[in-house]
Amino acid sequence: xxxxxAIDRKSPTPLxxxxxxxxxxxxxxxxxxxxxxxxxxxxLARELGISRIPxxxxxxxxxAEGYFEARVGAGTFVARVxxxxxxxxxxxxxxxxxxxxxxxxxxxxAADPLLRDPEPxxxxxxxxxxxxxxxxxxxxxxxxxxxxxxxxxxxxxLLHYGDPMGHAPFREAVASYLRTARGVRCEAEQxxxxxxxxxxLEIAARVLFEPGAPVWMEEPGYVGAKDALTMAGARLVPVPxxxxxxxxxxxLAREAGARGAYxxxxxxxxxxxxxxxxxxxxxxxxxxxSGGWIIEDDYDSEYRYEHLPIASLQGLDRDARVIYVGTFSxxxxxxxxxxxxxxxxxxxxxxxxxxxxxxxxxxxxxxxxLADFIAEGHFGRHLRRMRVLYAERRAALVDAxxxxxxxxxxxxxxxxxxxxxxxxxxxRDRDLAVRAAAQGLWTMPLSACYSGQPRRAGLVLGYxxxxxxxxxxxxxxxxxxxxxxxxxxxxxxxxxxxx
Amino acid sequence: xxxxxAIDRKSPTPLxxxxxxxxxxxxxxxxxxxxxxxxxxxxLARELGISRIPxxxxxxxxxAEGYFEARVGAGTFVARVxxxxxxxxxxxxxxxxxxxxxxxxxxxxAADPLLRDPEPxxxxxxxxxxxxxxxxxxxxxxxxxxxxxxxxxxxxxLLHYGDPMGHAPFREAVASYLRTARGVRCEAEQxxxxxxxxxxLEIAARVLFEPGAPVWMEEPGYVGAKDALTMAGARLVPVPxxxxxxxxxxxLAREAGARGAYxxxxxxxxxxxxxxxxxxxxxxxxxxxSGGWIIEDDYDSEYRYEHLPIASLQGLDRDARVIYVGTFSxxxxxxxxxxxxxxxxxxxxxxxxxxxxxxxxxxxxxxxxLADFIAEGHFGRHLRRMRVLYAERRAALVDAxxxxxxxxxxxxxxxxxxxxxxxxxxxRDRDLAVRAAAQGLWTMPLSACYSGQPRRAGLVLGYxxxxxxxxxxxxxxxxxxxxxxxxxxxxxxxxxxxx
Numbered sequence: 001x002x003x004x005x006a007i008d009r010k011s012p013t014p015l016x017x018x019x020x021x022x023x024x025x026x027x028x029x030x031x032x033x034x035x036x037x038x039x040x041x042x043x044l045a046r047e048l049g050i051s052r053i054p055x056x057x058x059x060x061x062x063x064a065e066g067y068f069e070a071r072v073g074a075g076t077f078v079a080r081v082x083x084x085x086x087x088x089x090x091x092x093x094x095x096x097x098x099x100x101x102x103x104x105x106x107x108x109x110a111a112d113p114l115l116r117d118p119e120p121x122x123x124x125x126x127x128x129x130x131x132x133x134x135x136x137x138x139x140x141x142x143x144x145x146x147x148x149x150x151x152x153x154x155x156x157x158l159l160h161y162g163d164p165m166g167h168a169p170f171r172e173a174v175a176s177y178l179r180t181a182r183g184v185r186c187e188a189e190q191x192x193x194x195x196x197x198x199x200x201l202e203i204a205a206r207v208l209f210e211p212g213a214p215v216w217m218e219e220p221g222y223v224g225a226k227d228a229l230t231m232a233g234a235r236l237v238p239v240p241x242x243x244x245x246x247x248x249x250x251x252l253a254r255e256a257g258a259r260g261a262y263x264x265x266x267x268x269x270x271x272x273x274x275x276x277x278x279x280x281x282x283x284x285x286x287x288x289x290s291g292g293w294i295i296e297d298d299y300d301s302e303y304r305y306e307h308l309p310i311a312s313l314q315g316l317d318r319d320a321r322v323i324y325v326g327t328f329s330x331x332x333x334x335x336x337x338x339x340x341x342x343x344x345x346x347x348x349x350x351x352x353x354x355x356x357x358x359x360x361x362x363x364x365x366x367x368x369x370l371a372d373f374i375a376e377g378h379f380g381r382h383l384r385r386m387r388v389l390y391a392e393r394r395a396a397l398v399d400a401x402x403x404x405x406x407x408x409x410x411x412x413x414x415x416x417x418x419x420x421x422x423x424x425x426x427x428r429d430r431d432l433a434v435r436a437a438a439q440g441l442w443t444m445p446l447s448a449c450y451s452g453q454p455r456r457a458g459l460v461l462g463y464x465x466x467x468x469x470x471x472x473x474x475x476x477x478x479x480x481x482x483x484x485x486x487x488x489x490x491x492x493x494x495x496x497x498x499x
Numbered sequence: 500x501x502x503x504x505a506i507d508r509k510s511p512t513p514l515x516x517x518x519x520x521x522x523x524x525x526x527x528x529x530x531x532x533x534x535x536x537x538x539x540x541x542x543l544a545r546e547l548g549i550s551r552i553p554x555x556x557x558x559x560x561x562x563a564e565g566y567f568e569a570r571v572g573a574g575t576f577v578a579r580v581x582x583x584x585x586x587x588x589x590x591x592x593x594x595x596x597x598x599x600x601x602x603x604x605x606x607x608x609a610a611d612p613l614l615r616d617p618e619p620x621x622x623x624x625x626x627x628x629x630x631x632x633x634x635x636x637x638x639x640x641x642x643x644x645x646x647x648x649x650x651x652x653x654x655x656x657l658l659h660y661g662d663p664m665g666h667a668p669f670r671e672a673v674a675s676y677l678r679t680a681r682g683v684r685c686e687a688e689q690x691x692x693x694x695x696x697x698x699x700l701e702i703a704a705r706v707l708f709e710p711g712a713p714v715w716m717e718e719p720g721y722v723g724a725k726d727a728l729t730m731a732g733a734r735l736v737p738v739p740x741x742x743x744x745x746x747x748x749x750x751l752a753r754e755a756g757a758r759g760a761y762x763x764x765x766x767x768x769x770x771x772x773x774x775x776x777x778x779x780x781x782x783x784x785x786x787x788x789s790g791g792w793i794i795e796d797d798y799d800s801e802y803r804y805e806h807l808p809i810a811s812l813q814g815l816d817r818d819a820r821v822i823y824v825g826t827f828s829x830x831x832x833x834x835x836x837x838x839x840x841x842x843x844x845x846x847x848x849x850x851x852x853x854x855x856x857x858x859x860x861x862x863x864x865x866x867x868x869l870a871d872f873i874a875e876g877h878f879g880r881h882l883r884r885m886r887v888l889y890a891e892r893r894a895a896l897v898d899a900x901x902x903x904x905x906x907x908x909x910x911x912x913x914x915x916x917x918x919x920x921x922x923x924x925x926x927r928d929r930d931l932a933v934r935a936a937a938q939g940l941w942t943m944p945l946s947a948c949y950s951g952q953p954r955r956a957g958l959v960l961g962y963x964x965x966x967x968x969x970x971x972x973x974x975x976x977x978x979x980x981x982x983x984x985x986x987x988x989x990x991x992x993x994x995x996x997x998x
Contacts, residue, residue: 021682027776060806061806061807064809065773066775066777067776079777082776083780083781083784102818103790105845107706107707108706108708108731110709111705115848131660132659135655135658140650140652144651148643148646151639151646152639153639156634156635159637159834160631160634161630161828161833161834162834183520195859196858198855198857202856206607206610207607210607210608211710227855227856228856230856231857232607244565259605274564276564276580277526277565277566277578278565278578278580281526281581281582285582289601291603291604306563310563310564333658334659334660335658335659335660335863335864337858350613353610356726357729357730358697358698358730358857359694360697361834361836362836363862
């Protein structure tokens with residue numbers, strides 16, 4: 001009998017491993033059958049021309065794992081209990097290794113809507129990619145000295161599993177910041193540390209909504225929120241956004257019994273409008289009376305240029321109906337993966353349980369570092385600097401657009417790190433964005449944010465991570481795309497295409 | 500008309516904010532009505548005895564946010580468009596702030612099974628808490644100098660959003676490690692970086708299983724896996740574990756058409772047994788023919804004491820049916836929150852899409868650090884040291900149990916960082932564990948890992964994070980609990996209670 005092992009002396013794989021792998025594969029692929037005899041280690045070593053030691057090691061392992069069995073006085077055999085001997089008729093007829101028909105590869109369909117065609121405007125960084133803060137202005141020095149301080153002598157409590165809600169001192173710091181800067185009514189016990197607003201949305205969707213539950217979604221709205229809600233099984237009810245924010249009356253007309261509403265009241269994503277006081281109160285009244293939940297995604301509210309930041313919707317809520325979501329991705333840097341969600345007190349145990357089942361707890365080090373970063377004033381200082389910087393970049397973008405592309409209507413530039421440039425209704429903004437991406441201009445078409453027929457066309461332009469010079473240059477390049485034949489011209493005969 | 504604002508000069512809240520908050524709250528609580536006139540800033544400032552500047556700032560903000568409106572020549576008013584003026588009869592009858600019946604607080608029931616009574620054995624660290632590596636032996640020096648190296652001059656690509664699959668050089672390092680050390684067949688493209696095995700299970704469950712899909716679960720088995728699968732809507736089919744691992748024949752008898760199976764073949768959680776070759780092949784054959792998926796949770800396979808580590812089940816798979824899950828929590832430290840999942844190539848886009856919808860991408864810094872930590876040999880060195888250390892601790896525990904509690908049968912001590920000490924069937928192991936926890940001995944009762952009627956009783960003892968001296972002392976203390984009246988004695992008349 002030929003040994004089923006070919007030895008390659010030049011391979012980096014150790015000899016014992018080659019012997020082990022050879023026999024195991026031969027058994028798995030049914031080249032060796034249950035009960036078949038294998039040579040003695042002495043014979044095999046001689047035959048392969050190698051020392052007996054690797055053969056012994058391999059055989060011991062094959063015995064330990066149950067591929068081989070030793071019979072006293074008779075030698076070593078392929079284990080008789082291997083599956084060939086299980087009495088299943090179908091097996092006898094066709095050994096599975098030779099089976100022509102493997103089973104189907106079925107997967108959950110809930111992920112189907114997430115499998116979109118690649119979106120070219122997400123293909124690079126630079127002008128006008130959304131959600132890119134000025135990471136080159138991040139105070140790396142202060143940050144890394146705090147990291148070193150915590151790493152030098154780490155407390156065991158920061159190395160072991162932590163609280164699913166997060167590190168207590170950091171939650172205190174976040175609660176205090178949110179009370180002062182965002183008018184959020186909360187105690188540290190209500191703050192859960194998450195990896196960013198996306199995880200907050202995912203956990204909130206799991207806790208709040210049964211499969212099939214109708215949920216109001218801003219139209220146009222944030223695709224990431226749609227994904228999290230869809231994956232939880234919620235049924236999205238698109239509710240139009242006008243100049244005052246989500247049109248609550250339209251939502252009541254479409255589905256008054258919705259179980260929740262997703263809103264970005266400080267700076268609507270993508271249109272940039274701020275929800276008015278009237279709409280806020282109307283939305284809270286609906287939630288109070290119907291038992292709906294409001295998810296307030298306050299992703300970039302820290303930057304507001306003409307007035308003080310608008311206080312949170314959560315701070316107006318007297319009925320603990322609002323789940324408040326925020327992130328450090330925009331104010332520090334995205335790869336940090338730290339955000340937070342403020343949870344109504346009675347829902348804290350559910351949020352904690354779902355979080356624990358999803359990923360146990362957040363990593364600890366950066367929570368400890370961030371708590372100090374806030375306490376020692378670095379955070380406030382960085383925010384103030386970035387507010388000035390982004391105000392300059394915004395002004396440069398608004399000016400450049402007014403000069404180069406006066407036909408575009410700028411909306412939503414009062415806050416945040418992006419604005420929308422509206423094109424005549426019916427413009428094929430997606431085609432324009434695809435052509436822009438091919439030239440390194442990463443601008444999202446407004447139509448990509450609609451679930452139904454897009455009512456508006458336009459380009460969403462991020463300016464956080466782009467210098468004023470780059471902005472002016474990029475707007476000039478954008479101009480040639482918009483004014484070229486077929487650029488921003490409405491496509492008269494056909495209705496605007498749905499995304 | 501009295502101003503609705505009370506000024507507290509001693510409060511740390513700025514004066515403008517007190518004025519703003521006072522008016523806003525009065526409007527939200529309907530003490531001021533839509534269209535009502537407010538005093539001039541001059542009159543209000545005089546009345547409150549403060550300068551006019553904070554009053555002006557507050558009024559500007561209230562105007563900007565839409566709580567106030569200015570009418571030329573007439574003064575400032577509470578905005579008329581506030582919800583009282585929306586024509587809804589129910590509103591007129593009973594303003595919501597006075598509504599006696601707020602809506603229900605409905606939540607998704609999928610989280611109900613996660614809301615368990617507190618488990619006292621999870622209440623502290625120390626002997627014999629599970630899943631606690633020797634974090635005090637972690638090479639902090641080497642680690643923090645690598646962290647500093649990456650932080651000193653961070654590349655922008657490490658600060659921005661990253662690939663949902665993880666940082667490419669780290670995925671290469673993980674793939675190479677898994678091929679060599681665990682016999683996993685994979686390319687870096689199949690490796691997804693996650694926050695630990697829990698997130699891997701959560702994502703796998705979402706991708707693979709429709710709500711209601713039957714999935715084999717080891718009985719007894721890992722509660723964290725049950726939680727992830729349950730939350731995804733899978734229907735768990737408990738399949739008994741015997742001395743050879745999951746009893747595949749029993750699984751076939753219970754539900755041959757299961758859509759998946761969760762297994763811990765290297766070191767079963769909690770019993771510690773290793774799945775034999777025969778069972779592995781039988782399980783793979785079932786998966787191949789039925790189209791079932793196998794989730795292999797290889798959470799602590801790096802530590803094996805009498806033979807070489809058992810190669811992964813995934814490496815035997817010729818049909819891309821195995822989702823291989825591993826973590827750095829046990830081999831480095833849990834608060835790192837870094838793990839990985841090796842995904843069949845055709846499922847990579849789905850795993851990536853679900854991950855992106857859940858939390859976008861993993862944090863980048865520690866991936867870059869870990870890639871170096873592995874490449875520079877720190878990882879291999881630490882693993883070898885810990886294998887020696889845990890072997891000593893295991894020996895100390897086995898010896899101490901043999902001396903102090905010979906009536907307990909030790910199982911599953913060939914690998915990992917825990918073993919199980921079996922008690923006579925019918926012992927109330929949960930009561931024993933509760934009493935042990937009260938004395939600072941954190942041992943999980945075997946019955947807590949059963950979904951149905953527990954077939955075995957016992958205590959699961961972790962020894963990774965406990966010194967030999969602590970182990971000997973703790974076993975002595977455990978002895979007094981076990982032998983005290985009602986301790987380990989079976990409770991004859993009643994059947995064993997279900998967890």
